[in-house]
Amino acid sequence: xxxxxxxxxxxRPLRQSMSWLHTWSGLLLGWLLxxxxxxxxxxxxxxxxxxxxxxxxxxxxxxxxxxxxxxRALALLGRDAPDAQQWSLTLPTPRNPTLGLSWQAAxxxxxxxxxxxxxxxxxxxxxxxxxxxxxxNRGQGGAPSPDSAAAERSSSDGxxxxxxxxxxxxxxxxxxxxxxNRGQGGAPSPDSAATERSSSDGxxxxxxxxxxxxxxxxxxxxxxGLQREQGEPDSLAAIEDRPPVGxxxxxxxxxxxxxxxxxxQGQGGGGGGHRGPRLVLDPASGSTLEGRPTAGGNFxxxxxxxxxxMDRIWARWIVGIATMFMxxxxxxxxxVHRRIFKDFFTFRPGKGKRSWLDAHNASSVLSLxxxxxxxxxxxxLFGNMLVPSAQQSAYxxxxxxxxxxxxxxFVPSDIPKPSGERxxxxxxxxxxxxAQNTWNGERVGSITITHPGDRNAVIEMRQMNFxxxxxxxxxxxxxxxxxxxxxxxTPPMRESSLVQAIGSTLNLLHRGFFATPVPxxxxxxxxxxxxxxxxxxxxxxxxxxxxxxxxxxxxxxxLVEVTNIAAIAGLIVxxxxxxxxxxxxxxxxxxxxDWEIYAFFIAWAIMLLHALLRPGKAAWVEQLACxxxxxxxxxxxxxxxxxxxxxxxxxxxxxxxxxxxxCALVSGxxxxxxxxxxxxxxxxxxxxxxxxxxxxxxxxxxAAMEEAA
Amino acid sequence: xxxxCLVLSFWGFAAISAGMERHAKxxxxxxxxxxxxxxxxxxxxxxxxxxxxAAIAAHGLSIGIAVWFGxxxxxxSALALVLAYCPRILRWALx
Numbered sequence: 001x002x003x004x005x006x007x008x009x010x011x012r013p014l015r016q017s018m019s020w021l022h023t024w025s026g027l028l029l030g031w032l033l034x035x036x037x038x039x040x041x042x043x044x045x046x047x048x049x050x051x052x053x054x055x056x057x058x059x060x061x062x063x064x065x066x067x068x069x070x071x072r073a074l075a076l077l078g079r080d081a082p083d084a085q086q087w088s089l090t091l092p093t094p095r096n097p098t099l100g101l102s103w104q105a106a107x108x109x110x111x112x113x114x115x116x117x118x119x120x121x122x123x124x125x126x127x128x129x130x131x132x133x134x135x136x137n138r139g140q141g142g143a144p145s146p147d148s149a150a151a152e153r154s155s156s157d158g159x160x161x162x163x164x165x166x167x168x169x170x171x172x173x174x175x176x177x178x179x180x181n182r183g184q185g186g187a188p189s190p191d192s193a194a195t196e197r198s199s200s201d202g203x204x205x206x207x208x209x210x211x212x213x214x215x216x217x218x219x220x221x222x223x224x225g226l227q228r229e230q231g232e233p234d235s236l237a238a239i240e241d242r243p244p245v246g247x248x249x250x251x252x253x254x255x256x257x258x259x260x261x262x263x264x265q266g267q268g269g270g271g272g273g274h275r276g277p278r279l280v281l282d283p284a285s286g287s288t289l290e291g292r293p294t295a296g297g298n299f300x301x302x303x304x305x306x307x308x309x310m311d312r313i314w315a316r317w318i319v320g321i322a323t324m325f326m327x328x329x330x331x332x333x334x335x336v337h338r339r340i341f342k343d344f345f346t347f348r349p350g351k352g353k354r355s356w357l358d359a360h361n362a363s364s365v366l367s368l369x370x371x372x373x374x375x376x377x378x379x380x381l382f383g384n385m386l387v388p389s390a391q392q393s394a395y396x397x398x399x400x401x402x403x404x405x406x407x408x409x410f411v412p413s414d415i416p417k418p419s420g421e422r423x424x425x426x427x428x429x430x431x432x433x434x435a436q437n438t439w440n441g442e443r444v445g446s447i448t449i450t451h452p453g454d455r456n457a458v459i460e461m462r463q464m465n466f467x468x469x470x471x472x473x474x475x476x477x478x479x480x481x482x483x484x485x486x487x488x489x490t491p492p493m494r495e496s497s498l499v500q501a502i503g504s505t506l507n508l509l510h511r512g513f514f515a516t517p518v519p520x521x522x523x524x525x526x527x528x529x530x531x532x533x534x535x536x537x538x539x540x541x542x543x544x545x546x547x548x549x550x551x552x553x554x555x556x557x558x559l560v561e562v563t564n565i566a567a568i569a570g571l572i573v574x575x576x577x578x579x580x581x582x583x584x585x586x587x588x589x590x591x592x593x594d595w596e597i598y599a600f601f602i603a604w605a606i607m608l609l610h611a612l613l614r615p616g617k618a619a620w621v622e623q624l625a626c627x628x629x630x631x632x633x634x635x636x637x638x639x640x641x642x643x644x645x646x647x648x649x650x651x652x653x654x655x656x657x658x659x660x661x662x663c664a665l666v667s668g669x670x671x672x673x674x675x676x677x678x679x680x681x682x683x684x685x686x687x688x689x690x691x692x693x694x695x696x697x698x699x700x701x702x703a704a705m706e707e708a709a
Numbered sequence: 710x711x712x713x714c715l716v717l718s719f720w721g722f723a724a725i726s727a728g729m730e731r732h733a734k735x736x737x738x739x740x741x742x743x744x745x746x747x748x749x750x751x752x753x754x755x756x757x758x759x760x761x762x763a764a765i766a767a768h769g770l771s772i773g774i775a776v777w778f779g780x781x782x783x784x785x786s787a788l789a790l791v792l793a794y795c796p797r798i799l800r801w802a803l804x
Contacts (some may be wrong), residue, residue: 089757345726345785347793362789367782469771505771514772522779529782 015336022332025538027560029322031567034534036319039573040304040366041527044512044520046297047095050657053582053596055290055430058644060098061284062653063365065436065443070428072286073101073565076382083104087449091432092283093464094517094655158571202485247366293586295596299578305378308311308597315387327375329537333364340365342384352683356540363533371533377506414492415450415458423455426485434487435461435478442476449482457482460491466514469505535568562611562619569623570607576630577603579664583641617678624675635661710767714760714777718784720802721756722733724749726792727803735796749803757781 015686017215042049057169068091081103086322090100278287302308307315344365345619347358384391393403419468432444447462451457463476479488496504512523553561581599585592611619638661639645649657726732729779733740740746765773783786791799 305772342729342731345722345732345789345792347789349793362786366785366789369778370782396752466772468769469775509775517777519768519772519776522776522783526779529786560796 005174015338018335022329022336025325025332025543026329030323030534030538030561032318032322033326034531034538035571036304037527037531037534038323038575039300041524041531042516042575043297043301043304044524046301047660048660049297049300050294051096051098051296052638052643052654052660053296053579055583055641055643056587057098057280057289057291057636057648058642058654058657059090060097060282060289063284065091065432066429066496068092068099068283068429068432069281069286070432073099073281074288074428076281077101077103078204079277080600082453084452085450087452089428089445089447089449091464093443093445093686097283098282098289098658099286101279101281103223109475137689150176172433173402183624188485188532190585194243209348224254249349281547289358294582294592295578295593299597299600300575305381308601312622316382316385320379320386323382326387330368330371330375334368337361337365353540353543356536356543360533360536360540363536367526367529367533370523371530373506374527374530375508377510380503381510383503416456418451418454419456422453423457423483425449425452425457426480428457428459429483431480433461434480434485438478439463439476447473452482456485458488465516465659466508469508469514477590532613538568539562558616561616564606565611565616565623566604566608567599567618569620569627570604570611572627573607573623573630574600576627579634580637586640588663617681621675624671624678626666628671628673628675630668631670631671634664634668710763711776711780714763714767715779715784717756717760717763718777718781719788721753721760722781722785723791724753724798724803726753726758726788727799728753728794732792732796735792766796 002509057416069088073089077084081087083106083491084103085106086104088100088102088104090096090102152335223673280291281287282289298309303317305314305319337343343358343361345362347355347362349355351358379386391399391402395405398488406531428447435444436442440693443460443464446462448460449457458480459480461478462478466475474493478489479491481488499555512520538560542557542564578596581596585595585599589595607623610623614622614704620667635646637643638657644652644657646658646661648660727736728746728748730740730746733746733749759772760780761777764777767773768776
């Protein structure tokens with residue numbers, strides 16, 4: 001706030017410096033941060049959002065684990081993938097009531113020399129479609145130029161882990177897509193790779209992905225599936241960005257799958273329209289369900305750290321820099337706040353700027369632990385990209401050494417080879433019961449069956465929920481003989497160093513993999529608090545200046561006002577439009593998932609235009625009212641376009657749909673109420689009377705934000 | 710257990726606010742003696758501390774601590790709104 005009077009040629013008190021820093025670091029990237037926070041907050045429910053966006057799945061009947069149609073599922077797998085190397089089942093969870101099936105084709109590769117062969121091959125492929133020249137180069141070398149991380153990776157680790165898949169896939173003729181998936185799943189860039197996962201693991205896994213990073217995509221479902229199919233529960237698969245949990249796997253799978261489809265259409269990810277081996281079943285009846293392709297919650301999730309339509313590495317850098325600004329703003333904000341304890345609970349509504357400051361302080365201070373952790377862990381997730389020197393100084397010999405060491409941490413699968421003798425599978429339902437007993441009632445999240453139909457079949461059950469934050473990405477796993485049903489030794493756990501443990505704990509906290517419903521809602525609410533903090537800070541910049549300027553509005557103030565409207569109210573409208581588009585775009589339109597995303601951006605652009613053309617207050621009121629109406633009507637749209645309506649979801653106890661519809665209703669009502677209050681608001685400041693003020697209604701705007709998020 | 714944790718933390722924050730002069734005036738009409746306020750503060754901190762084991766009982770140690778922070782944020786935000794709009798309703802809960 002001291003921005004206007006601040007000069008740099010004389011000493012000034014610490015607080016004044018910090019206040020300047022806080023104001024401008026907050027303003028400069030505040031709009032982007034608001035979008036990151038809102039979409040990131042929604043990402044805590046991306047699973048639920050994706051499910052809502054596939055009304056074809058709403059018919060799934062939630063059942064207890066012992067009533068799941070395992071026999072039917074196995075019959076389907078036996079029909080579609082009798083020779084698969086591995087089958088995977090994701091069991092219904094509170095976050096997704098469907099049963100997911102996927103498989104990994106058998107390795108039909110030549111036994112020798114594959115590593116060598118694989119590399120060039122793989123990289124070639126990658127190079128090919130994706131990153132054009134750059135990648136190509138890397139790829140072809142098959143290797144090791146220092147920064148050719150991607151190629152390198154793929155050759156090294158990629159070769160290790162991915163090989164089987166690849167080949168398999170290839171066999172199926174969908175390599176492109178497949179590969180893409182994997183890639184995508186992964187990660188983005190050599191360095192960014194790291195970003196997603198903590199520390200070294202990340203690096204390891206991501207490698208293969210480099211390719212994917214590009215356009216492709218999203219972590220597709222496929223990937224979730226694949227990995228889990230790999231049957232190396234404790235391996236990298238388990239530590240990487242996908243938690244080995246049912247939910248999370250699905251998270252990817254659903255949206256991923258859709259995404260996959262979309263990608264193939266939209267971005268030409270290679271595979272040609274094949275959706276990959278993944279089936280979604282109604283767990284009660286075992287009948288298959290076909291979800292429409294959708295951008296799903298995954299779009300919002302991706303957007304919050306990779307934005308859209310630009311190079312992912314650039315996007316991640318931008319988000320990383322914004323995150324750093326956020327961190328600066330948080331720390332300087334604490335320093336600036338003179339009465340952090342005295343004003344701890346203070347909120348004085350109806351007092352203009354004072355109220356905005358109170359709202360800003362309260363939303364910041366009361367959730368400060370969350371804000372600090374989410375921001376810091378966000379930086380740590382980007383750590384390898386933002387601070388490559390850490391890796392470079394620890395491994396002066398070069399990236400190879402780093403990778404070699406990371407690879408050593410990877411525990412190879414110790415599942416025996418198939419015997420070649422056929423034997424029937426044991427009763428899955430009984431094993432699930434055994435597993436749940438062993439875990440004192442903790443539910444099974446996913447099941448993988450390696451070498452199904454062989455005498456050496458092995459069944460692994462993974463727990464649905466993380467037992468804690470400190471165990472790294474290890475999740476309790478039990479292993480059984482697939483034919484006799486006898487319990488086998490549990491697979492080896494992955495050891496982690498202290499650094500990895502800290503990294504993975506921060507990662508878990510940030511991404512909420514551990515979160516059962518209560519923690520998840522708390523994270524969501526805290527995220528809303530963060531969105532409110534940013535929004536109130538942005539609005540305060542305008543409010544505090546509006547009073548002081550009697551003359552014509554300086555262009556800078558108008559710029560901030562317009563941007564505030566478009567970035568805050570406009571974003572909320574765009575999100576609502578995204579959900580509407582999901583239902584209004586024909587379900588069989590090939591590029592529909594892309595259009596859902598385009599609808600989001602088109603709506604946002606229109607809101608920006610609208611904010612430019614209309615006076616400030618009118619623009620606020622209209623956009624808030626528009627967002628409110630769009631949200632409030634979402635449950636109606638849901639019911640009218642094939643989704644399960646609210647009474648039905650309550651009757652069936654489908655919490656995720658109830659949650660979505662009720663949140664939409666509450667947000668809509670809150671936004672409309674806010675629009676109404678802003679409309680009726682008379683600015684306190686006399687000076688302001690002759691020109692439009694941005695929503696000067698103190699208590700309400702934040703409430704609106706809250707609803708919308 | 711989650712609910713217990715929420716109740717304890719809300720109550721704890723309410724007691725702490727009642728130990729602060731400004732809010733005590735809003736809640737009780739009079740700030741009360743310094744000694745009484747100190748007692749409320751102390752009671753408030755104890756209640757907040759008691760909320761932690763409740764969260765841990767529900768979620769295990771590591772997740773429980775994270776949940777405790779989340780619930781504290783929720784409870785304090787709720788209290789800030791109560792203090793802003795209807796502080797008097799807190800009277801019955803705090804002497």
